[in-house]
Amino acid sequence: MRIALAMLLYVYALYAMEGKEVYEKKCASCHQGYIPMSKLKENFQDYNNTLLKLTAPTLNQLSYRLKKSIGDPKGDNEIHRMEVAAFISEYVLNPDRQKSLCLDEVMQSFETMPSLKGKVSEEELEAVSTYIYDFDEKVVEKNSVQYEGFEKALQKAKNEHKIIMLKVMTKDCYYCRKMDREVMVEKEVVDMLEKDFISVAIDISTTELPLGLKAEFTPSFIFIDENSKVLMNLPGAWNKMDFLDILREAKKKQR
Ligand code: HEC
Known part of the structure; x- marks a missing residue:
């Protein structure tokens, strides 16, 4: 049993490594890796792709879209992985725009993908699919503010005269x-949070809020000063600009 598990983990690790290599060799000439969501939105909504001049959806776009649109994202993970793969x-062997899952406003910027039939093996496809599946969450984790x-x-x-930024969330919200994908990974947001705040995230489906606090909504953002005084308690999700304003507002209320 142990050995089987160890082998399985080994195979996964191999996939992860090979997947990245396959991506770099066979997909990266057209599909870029990670570009933050705000940049992508600006590029496609305001600039008709003239800003970034992308030749294909980025890997974080692909990863997010495919996982969201195929099968049951909240169901059994192994099955979901197989469906996405x-x-x-x-698609790689028989590209067909009719079957595409990316947004129309994004797709209209691109030529149809050429088929890679004969240029990529079944094993390579399996490996690169695993890499794409995990990509979105990995980049979010890597770029996110730390809690x-x-x-x-x-x-x-x-000790540091900072404000606590308490994010009230649940895993399925x-x-x-x-917000984790689009705001909490933005450099200006991360920089500001790291300079003047301490970030805390609490999953209210498993954990009670501290100080007897209540939140009706997820996400909610509660700002607490060093004396445990609540400065602001805001339900709702925000875009980057509004969230930066909220952080400035919290700083103004700090004594
Ligand atoms: C020569 C450029 C090129 C290469 C190389 C390439 N792609 Fe693509 N790919 C595109 C373009 C352009 C699109 C968007 C238009 C379309 O769907 O035909 C696309 C779309 C896709 C889609 C569908 C997205 C959707 O919305 O459903 C997937 C999946 C995909 N590519 C995977 C891959 C993988 C995996 C590789 C490497 C093994 C790869 N592509 C290599 C150009 C490329």
Whole structure:
């Protein structure tokens, strides 16, 4: 049993490594890796792709779109992975715009993908599909602001005269996830949070809020000063500009 598990993990690790190589060799000439969502939106909505001049959807776009649109994202993960991999393999061999899952406003900027039939093996497709499946979450994790536990955050807030930014979320909340992908990874947001705030994230489906706090909504953002005084308690999701304004507002309320 142990050995089987170890082998399985080994195979996954191999896939992850090979997947990246396959991507670099066979897909990267057209599909760029990670570009932040705000840049992508600006490029497609305001500039008709003249800003970035992309030749194909980026990997974070692909990863997010395919996972969201194919099968049941909240169902069994192994099955979902297989469904997404099947779509990718089929698309790479037989590209067909009718079957595309990307937004029309994005697709209209691109030529149809040429078929890679005969240029990529079944194993390579399997490996690259795993890489694409995991890509979106990995880049979000890598670029996101870092969260601390509440007790430690309170101590730090006292020592460093900072404000606690408490994000109230649940794992399945769509708008929490959307903000994680589109706002909490933006450089200006991360920089500002790291300079003047300590960030805490609490999943209210599993954990109670500290200080007897209540939140009706996910996400909610509660700002708490070093003396445990609540400065602001805001339900709702925000875009980058509005969230930066909220952070400035919280700073103004700090004494
Ligand atoms: C020569 C350029 C080129 C190469 C190389 C290329 N692609 Fe594409 N790909 C595109 C373009 C352009 C699109 C968007 C238009 C379309 O769907 O035909 C696309 C679309 C896709 C889609 C469908 C997206 C959707 O909206 O459903 C998938 C999946 C995909 N590519 C995977 C891959 C993988 C995996 C590789 C590498 C093994 C790869 N592509 C290599 C140009 C390329």
